[in-house]
Amino acid sequence: MDTERELVPKVSVIIPVYNTEKYLRECLDSVLNQTLKEIEVICIDDGSTDNSLEILNKYAQKDSRVIVLTQKNIGVGKTRNKGIQISKGEFVIFIDPDDFYPDMDIVETLYNKAVENNVNIAGGEFASFKDGVISQNYSGNLSKYIFDREGIIDYRDFQFDYGWIRFIYKADFLRKHNLYFPNYKRFQDPPWFCKTMHCAGKFYAIKKRCYAYRTSHKSINWDAARVSGVLSGLRDNLLLARKYGYKDLFKLTSHRLYFDYKSRIESALTFQNRILLLKDIFLADKQLFVDEILNKVLKQQLKKILQNIFSITNTTNKNGNKYKVITFFGIKLKIRRK
Numbered sequence: 108m109d110t111e112r113e114l115v116p117k118v119s120v121i122i123p124v125y126n127t128e129k130y131l132r133e134c135l136d137s138v139l140n141q142t143l144k145e146i147e148v149i150c151i152d153d154g155s156t157d158n159s160l161e162i163l164n165k166y167a168q169k170d171s172r173v174i175v176l177t178q179k180n181i182g183v184g185k186t187r188n189k190g191i192q193i194s195k196g197e198f199v200i201f202i203d204p205d206d207f208y209p210d211m212d213i214v215e216t217l218y219n220k221a222v223e224n225n226v227n228i229a230g231g232e233f234a235s236f237k238d239g240v241i242s243q244n245y246s247g248n249l250s251k252y253i254f255d256r257e258g259i260i261d262y263r264d265f266q267f268d269y270g271w272i273r274f275i276y277k278a279d280f281l282r283k284h285n286l287y288f289p290n291y292k293r294f295q296d297p298p299w300f301c302k303t304m305h306c307a308g309k310f311y312a313i314k315k316r317c318y319a320y321r322t323s324h325k326s327i328n329w330d331a332a333r334v335s336g337v338l339s340g341l342r343d344n345l346l347l348a349r350k351y352g353y354k355d356l357f358k359l360t361s362h363r364l365y366f367d368y369k370s371r372i373e374s375a376l377t378f379q380n381r382i383l384l385l386k387d388i389f390l391a392d393k394q395l396f397v398d399e400i401l402n403k404v405l406k407q408q409l410k411k412i413l414q415n416i417f418s419i420t421n422t423t424n425k426n427g428n429k430y431k432v433i434t435f436f437g438i439k440l441k442i443r444r445k
Contacts, residue, residue, distance in 0.1 A: 116147040116172075118218055119196030119278065123151050123186035127204040128158045130321065135166050137207035139173070143215035148173045149190045154180030159204070184288035184295040191281055200275045202318075209234060209241055209319045217275040220311050224259060228303070228310035230274030231317025241319055248359060254312040262304040266355040268344060268363075271300035273318040274310065289343070291336030293327075298343035305351060329371045337368050 120138050124131065138148055150173060152160045160177060167173040178186070191199060198218055202208070213231070221229035233252035234241050245252045251267040254260075280286075284306050288299045304310065327333065341364050348357035420432045421444070429444040 115145065116196040117145040117198065118143060118147075118214055118275065119190070119194035119199045120146055120148045120214070121151075121187060121190030121194065121199055121201050122148065122204055123153055123183045123190070124155060124159050124163065124204045125153045125180070125183070126155045126157045126159060128155075128162060130205040130207075131159055131162050134202060134204045134207050135162075135173075137209075137211075138202065138214075139166070139170055140211055141208065141214045142212045143218060146172060146214065147194070147196060149176070149194060150174065151176045151178065151186050151190060153178060153183070153186045182290065182292060184290055184299075188287040191278065191287065194278050196278060198275045199278045199281065201272050203272065205321050205324070206236075206272075207319050207321075209236075209316055213315070213317045214275070216313065216315060217317065220313055221275055221277070224311045226259065226309060226311045227277040227280040227307045228274050229313065230270075230310060231313040231315040233270040233273050234316045234319050235322050236319040237322045241316070243316065248362060254314055257312055257314045259309055260312050261309050262307065263353070265304070265310075266348075266353050266359070268297040268301050268356065268359060270318075271296050271303075272320075276303065280307065289339070291339050293333035293336035294340035295336065298340045298347070301344050301347055301356065305347060305353075334372050338372070341368070 122134065122138070127134075135148070135150075138146075148170075150163045150167075152163060152175065154177075160175075163173070163175045167175045176189075178189075187201060190201075198221060200214060200217065208214070217229050217231065221227075232243065232254060233245075234243050236242075243253060249269065251265065252270050281303070286299070286303045286306060288295045341360055344360045345357060347353065348360060421429065422432055423429050430441045431444050432441050
């Protein structure tokens, strides 16, 4: 495939790449074979140590629409921001290198619907890909991966935080409102998505499967930095929801804190990670601890974290002996009381 570079891109496809050689070709093929030809494909290799960069360069040699940039590893959020900043397309769309577009007319459909309806954001439905099968079996807190109708939807009637990657975004709108991903090691996309949707106010929804997300192949090391990112992202969405009266988003985010991430947060509370985690949380935003509404949501989780750092409790054994138990960074000291 060889396309003339003189074509002014209507859409910039931004792909942050890090060690995904196994799936990268399928991703690139699904992008370059799209029916909309006026695209630029910005591939930013974020310090890969496998053959990802070699694959990217081979595609760039065959298709002039592919732009390859390299950098030391800085994380996916900053990498996507770089793509937004250098993009030349009227709209930008994102795809991860281990995922793919399930149909060939997705980018064109999203672009046309956004332009025809004069919106800054347009998106379709989300799908999961596992063992060669694409499925959309979503319910409960994931039910909004699917739209019940096509048309313009006010974000106040949507109030969802996941599936941002199935949307197309007007590039000037993002840059004008300084809508860039926060530098969190994990969970940087939900707060970006909610803030962007709030800023746009509305979007155009399409009853079409627009993204295939590959599952069951990633292993995540839930260290202190990643847990801190999740807590920071959840905090951002709670603050946004409280400030603008998004009651459904507030309820959804609270549910994610208690049920989706509670065990992962607790698993990160190793002796070595406790200081780092607490440092990140304290430095991130003091309002986390003084805001009355947020404290109601975070009280139980933060109390448990703090108790693992330092606490003094009284206890009595089965023989009736009374003790004072002092916990300091996970070390318990029992002192007999008279």
